[in-house]
Structures are given as C-alpha cells and as structure tokens.
Amino acid sequence: MEVIINKVDSVTTVRLVGRLDTPASQDVAQQFEPLMADAKGTTVLDCTEMSYISSSGLRIFLSLRKAAASQGGKVIVKNISDDIRQVFMMTGFLNLFEIE
Amino acid sequence: MELNENIKGFARKTTGKGLLLVVVAAVTLEATSLVQYFSSRRMLMEEASLRAESELRATRNKIMDIVDQAESAVHNSIWISRWCLDYPDSLAVVSRRIVEENPSVVGSTIALVPGYNKDLPLYAPYVCRTADGGTELKSLATEEYDYPSQEWFTEPLKYGIGYWSEPYLDEGGGDILMTTYSVPVMDNFGRVAAVLTADVSLDWLTDLIGSLRVYPDAFSVLISREGKIMVSPVEELNMHESIQEFAKGTKDTSSFNVLAKGMLAGKSGNVSLKQSRRERMFVFYAPVEKTGWSMAIAIPDSEIYGEIRRMSLLVTFLMLIGLGMLVLILRSVIRNQLEFTQLNEKQNQMENELRIGHDIQMSMIPQSLHPFPERKDIDLAAIIVPAKEVGGDLYDFYMREDKLFFCVGDVSGKGVPASLVMAVTRSLFRTLSAHEKSPQRIVTLMNDSMTDMNNNEMFVTFFCGVLDMTTGHLRYCNAGHNPPVIYNGDVQFLPALPNLPLGVLSGMSFQEQELDLACDDTLFLYTDGVTEAENPLHELFGESRMEAVLRTRRNAQENLEVMRKAVADFVDGADPSDDLTMLFIHYLNDMQPDETERHLILHNDIQQIPQLAEFIETIAEEIELDQGLAMSLNLALEEAVTNVILYAYPEGSDGLVDIEAIFSREKLKFIISDSGVEFDPTAAPEADVTLGVEDRPIGGLGIYLVRKIMDTVSYERADGKNVLSMTKKL
Numbered sequence: 001m002e003v004i005i006n007k008v009d010s011v012t013t014v015r016l017v018g019r020l021d022t023p024a025s026q027d028v029a030q031q032f033e034p035l036m037a038d039a040k041g042t043t044v045l046d047c048t049e050m051s052y053i054s055s056s057g058l059r060i061f062l063s064l065r066k067a068a069a070s071q072g073g074k075v076i077v078k079n080i081s082d083d084i085r086q087v088f089m090m091t092g093f094l095n096l097f098e099i100e
Numbered sequence: 101m102e103l104n105e106n107i108k109g110f111a112r113k114t115t116g117k118g119l120l121l122v123v124v125a126a127v128t129l130e131a132t133s134l135v136q137y138f139s140s141r142r143m144l145m146e147e148a149s150l151r152a153e154s155e156l157r158a159t160r161n162k163i164m165d166i167v168d169q170a171e172s173a174v175h176n177s178i179w180i181s182r183w184c185l186d187y188p189d190s191l192a193v194v195s196r197r198i199v200e201e202n203p204s205v206v207g208s209t210i211a212l213v214p215g216y217n218k219d220l221p222l223y224a225p226y227v228c229r230t231a232d233g234g235t236e237l238k239s240l241a242t243e244e245y246d247y248p249s250q251e252w253f254t255e256p257l258k259y260g261i262g263y264w265s266e267p268y269l270d271e272g273g274g275d276i277l278m279t280t281y282s283v284p285v286m287d288n289f290g291r292v293a294a295v296l297t298a299d300v301s302l303d304w305l306t307d308l309i310g311s312l313r314v315y316p317d318a319f320s321v322l323i324s325r326e327g328k329i330m331v332s333p334v335e336e337l338n339m340h341e342s343i344q345e346f347a348k349g350t351k352d353t354s355s356f357n358v359l360a361k362g363m364l365a366g367k368s369g370n371v372s373l374k375q376s377r378r379e380r381m382f383v384f385y386a387p388v389e390k391t392g393w394s395m396a397i398a399i400p401d402s403e404i405y406g407e408i409r410r411m412s413l414l415v416t417f418l419m420l421i422g423l424g425m426l427v428l429i430l431r432s433v434i435r436n437q438l439e440f441t442q443l444n445e446k447q448n449q450m451e452n453e454l455r456i457g458h459d460i461q462m463s464m465i466p467q468s469l470h471p472f473p474e475r476k477d478i479d480l481a482a483i484i485v486p487a488k489e490v491g492g493d494l495y496d497f498y499m500r501e502d503k504l505f506f507c508v509g510d511v512s513g514k515g516v517p518a519s520l521v522m523a524v525t526r527s528l529f530r531t532l533s534a535h536e537k538s539p540q541r542i543v544t545l546m547n548d549s550m551t552d553m554n555n556n557e558m559f560v561t562f563f564c565g566v567l568d569m570t571t572g573h574l575r576y577c578n579a580g581h582n583p584p585v586i587y588n589g590d591v592q593f594l595p596a597l598p599n600l601p602l603g604v605l606s607g608m609s610f611q612e613q614e615l616d617l618a619c620d621d622t623l624f625l626y627t628d629g630v631t632e633a634e635n636p637l638h639e640l641f642g643e644s645r646m647e648a649v650l651r652t653r654r655n656a657q658e659n660l661e662v663m664r665k666a667v668a669d670f671v672d673g674a675d676p677s678d679d680l681t682m683l684f685i686h687y688l689n690d691m692q693p694d695e696t697e698r699h700l701i702l703h704n705d706i707q708q709i710p711q712l713a714e715f716i717e718t719i720a721e722e723i724e725l726d727q728g729l730a731m732s733l734n735l736a737l738e739e740a741v742t743n744v745i746l747y748a749y750p751e752g753s754d755g756l757v758d759i760e761a762i763f764s765r766e767k768l769k770f771i772i773s774d775s776g777v778e779f780d781p782t783a784a785p786e787a788d789v790t791l792g793v794e795d796r797p798i799g800g801l802g803i804y805l806v807r808k809i810m811d812t813v814s815y816e817r818a819d820g821k822n823v824l825s826m827t828k829k830l
Binding site for chain 2: 021023044054055056058063066069082083086090091095
C-alpha cells in the first residue's frame, strides 16, 4: 500500500492507494505515527484509490480518530467505495467519522 | 368422587329394579296359588258333596231294605190276622211267624181294639225274640202298660194306615233302640178290629250309621220325624235330645236351625255350620222315606280341604323359599354388576390415561411430515407405531449448524415403564447433543447418565448419527442397535460396530464411524418391530423382505408408506408384538457434484495474508462472484486466518494454517484448521459497534466482521486441531 501525505497549512491530506490488509496495516501504522502525534488540525483520509480494508486498517483509522479527538483535531474520510462503505456500516464507523 | 356417585346411582337403580322384580314375582306367584286354591276348593267341595250324597243314598237304601222287609212282613200278615180275629188264641201264632221269619223284627203283636171282642176287653199277645234266638210269648194287656194309649196303637187307628212309631228305648229288652211299625187290621165287615205291629230293633242302625266314614273325622246323625236324635257319635245325646234343643246350645244357632228345619221337613240339601271360631263343617242331609227320619253326614271343613291346606302350606313354603332364592340371586347379580361397572370405570380411566400418555409421547418426537420445508437437500420421513398405547421406541432429529442430528432407539420391554425410559432417553439426546457434534461423545455421555440412574435393569439400543448437510459426511455411533440400511443403488447394511446398548455398562467407550453420503443416498433406520413383525404362522418379516421393499427407489414418505403396508400385509391382522419405528433420511444435496474444493496452506506469517486475496479471486472468477461479495468473503477469511496466525502458535514458532474452501454457485464454505493451542474465536464477546469514539476499544472487530459477513460460523476442537467452519449462501 502506498501512503502519500500532503500537508497544506493545518490540513493534512493522506492518500491511501491499494489494499489496506493486515500486513499493509503494519506499515501504514508506522507512517501514521507522526499524524497521530500532531492531530490538532484537519486530517483528510483520501480513500479514492483504496480498494480494501481489513479490521487492522479500521483500527488505524480509529486510533487516528481518537488522537484527533483528544487534540481537538478532526478526521475526514473521503471518497470511500461502496464496498468499503458497507464495512464502515457494519462496524458502526459511519457514525465515528465525517465522510465526504 | 364423580365415579363413586355414578356407581351409587347405578346401585340404587339396580336395587330398585331388583326389588320390583321380587315384588312382581311374589304377587304373580300368590295370585296363581290363590286361583289354584279356590278352584281346588271348589273341586274338593264337589267331590265331598258327591261322596256324601252317595253315602246317604246307600245308607238310606239299607234302611229302606229293612223298613220294607218289616213293612211287607206286617202287610203280608194282615189277611191272616183278619182270619184269626175270631180265634184270639191263634193271633200269637201269626206274631210268632212274623218274628221267626224276619230277622230284623224282634217282636210282634196283634192287639185287639178294646171292645171288639166282648170276652176279651184287652187282648195283646206279644211274641218277642229271646237272647238265645228262640221266641217268648208275653201279654201286653196289663194295666200298667195300657196298650190302647200307646202311640203305636193310637196313631195307625187315627189315620187308618201303616205307621212308624217314633224310635224308643225298649226298657224291658235291655235298652235296645226300637221302632214299631203298626197297621190297623179290619175285619171282614170293615170294622177296625186290631193293630198289627212289628218291633224293629234299630241297634244295627247304630252300627250302620257309625260305620259311615266318608272322611276319617266325618260323622253321621239320624233323627226321627219329631227331631229326636236317634244315632249320633255322642252317646249321651242319643234318644235323649232333639235336634231343635241341640241347635239352641250351639254357636251357630241360626244355621243349625236352617239344618233342623230342612231335615224335619223331609228335604235334602246341605248347610255350612260354624263349629268353633276357626272350624266349620259341612252338613249334607237327606230324608229316609216312610219312616219320616232324616239322615245327615257332617264333614269338618278341615277334612274336606285338609289336603288343599297342606298343599297351600307347602306351596307357600316353596314360594317363600323361591322368593328368598330370587332375592339372593338378585343380590349377587347386582353385586357382580356393580363390580363389573366399577371395573369398567377404572379401565376407562386407565385407558384414558394411556391415551393421554400416547399423545404426550407422540408430541415428544418431531413431526415427520416435511420437517424441513425450507431445505431442498433433505427428504425425511419417520413414524412410530406403538404395539400398545405407549411404547419404548423413539426417534428424533433436528438440524443445527447445517448438520442433521438424528437417532433411533428401542427400550427393552414395553408399555408404561418402557415409555418412561423412552422419554428420558429422548431428553438426554436433546440435552447432550446440543453442545456436542460427535455422535460418539453424545452416546458416551448418554450411556453414563443412564447407567447412573438405571435401577431397573432397563437398557436402550440406540443409533445416533450426525450428517453434515453441506458435505454429506456422516458420523455415527451405534449402541447395540440394528444396523441401519443404506441404499445408493445397492441395498446394504451400514457397517456398524455393535457396541453395547445404553444403560448397561458405565464408562463404556463407544466407537464412532463415518461415511460419506452421495446425493440421492437413503438411510433407513428402524427398530426390530419391522424385522421381527410376526404373522399368524409365527414367521418373521425378516431382513430379506425389508431389503426387497427398499430396492425400489422412492421418496422418503412413499418408502415409509410402502414399508408400513408391506409389514401390515405380512402380519395379516396378528397383534403387533413390538413397537415399530422407521426413519428414512434421503440425502439430496445435489450441489455436491459441482462442488469445488480449493486448498491453501499458509505458514503462521502475517505476510502471507495477501495470498488469501488471490485465493478468493480465483474462486470469485470460477463462480462469478461480484466484486463486493468477493471483498466481503476476503475480509472474513482474512480476519479468521489472521486470528490463527496471531494467536494459535507461540511467537517465533512455525505453524501451518490449513484453509479449505468448498464452494458451488449456491454456497461457499471455509474450513480453517490449525494444530495450535486450543482457541475458540467464537467464544469472544460481541463487539459493541454503537459506542462513541472515546469508548470504542481498538480491537475485537475481526471476529465481529466474520460473524457479520458469514451465515454460519462454528468452532470445533477435533483430533488436536482447531477447526473453524464458516459458510455463506451465495
């Protein structure tokens, strides 16, 4: 999985490209660490090119969301596919994130 | 209570009817005997009357013989007397001749009318019979006697005809009862010259009358013209009292007077007299002509009706005995009837209870007509036909996690005890199989429970099977039951180890067997009520007949009907000796032929996870799954496998994860197994997806997603392996 982070002012856009499966989550979790350390601003998770997410991926999303919540920041999930929206629905994530 | 009331009511009714019967019988008998009594009375009276009359007639005839004899002796001597009037000395000769020639005449005289013969103002030579049979001449012309004043002399002269004197006692001749017949004798000039007499002794009358014995206690009485009692059984009365005087002293004077009047008037007839308070007598009377006497025969009623009284006493006695016996018989009949009724009521109650028992028992076993209407992969039919209302056979089946759990059993013995053990067995099966998937485990646990509580030496032959509906894999365990039949083109017995029946040996280890069923295979489970059904000739239905029926392919319900009819036809109306149970399981999972299996083995390395995506992709291509579904299946499989990789094996050690996918266009099944530490992911608590950001735990979503995506998820620890099976309908 490719993670492309682009920060403009207080808005950090994270492009997730590929499958966020369990092994991928291990890498992604490392790359998310600085994001979680500084989550005061707005983090946009651009999922346009993310084709798959497992529970470990969801866990990363949730960890970021928790970090942002504690720092007064905000997480926006952008452009998830219908299939991933199903997974969000099943897990109650639709209520935890701002979805665009 | 109601039962008792019913019986009491019945007893009252029956007793009432019985009493009525006795009363009717008594009245009928009494009426019959009364009719008989009165008709017999009339007949006896007629008979008595006939006998009395004939006796009277005979006696009268005898008297008349003597009377006639005396009369004719006298009459025949009139002419000679007339001749002798002028020769008074010869008169005695005439008299002597009369006495000598007539035995009944004891004395005779020809007494001249005073003044007829100037020489002899009074002349009456009397010849009488002496004690030695000779004759003696006496003269009646004495001053003391004064014969012209005597009745025998005056009366015939008064009327000019023969006259029978009132009887009298001959004082001179030893108180002999006498009567005298006297006639006037005219001389040749028609003047009254003398009176010719013949004394007739009446002693014989006493004998004659006394000898009359119409009935043993009957007696006869002879009275004179004037009513003097001449002969009667009471000596003191004879010649001393008249009937009129006697009548005054009796209790029934009026009736007696009627009798006296009739007799004195020279009539014949009969009168009933009251003798004492209880005794009456019947008197028949008739006149004795010429003498003016009247004769009567008195017969006591008891004499006439004695027989009938004895008879009626006997009849009454017999009747009472008969009625007594009738009462006894009725009593015993009523008692029997009561007992019978009570018994009947009890039996009804018992039958009712057994019927209820039957209903309860039948409601325990699952209904066999289309038990799984939503499933197309199974066709099942079952029946229990108890020999009695309740029985000891059982079958059961149910579906859990796509597996058919089923069993057939036969409790030793029959009837109520067997039915109770059957109920226990069935409950145990349901309870123990709820958490077990291995028939061997189920049977072993059941056996241990049953041996623990089995005090009555009852045991159960039992066959238990678990059929995986998706794979057709059958695991089974037999506990002493008849091996089921399987037919898959060929009819054969399922290879089944006999083992021991349930309830025999505690701690017994049973052995499990397995077999794969193909689509359209049928299992036939039964109890020995089928193979050991007996016809009237005591032949058994047997396995060969059973196999012959099974050889034709039918659906389960038809199979059941045909087999049942075959057994019924064979038995031919003989009483069933044992319960009969049949269970047909027709496996129809036709997805199996197009089912595909894919196998993937991974190491416990998380980096191998992406292989799952390829694995799913090939399956998705094969059965043309849409992308979304494929992704979901990938997710579920990944989560399950991740679980194993992360937790099954100790960190750093190498282990394998075996992934098997069995799939068709309709269904997909994953079987994930590993030989790691025992771990049941399905035991994890359900994640709460409604919680907010702060409260939401980071983990726990994996198994949650698996459950959410798949239709069934089940875990099993078998042969040292964790086996997680999950299916999804497509």
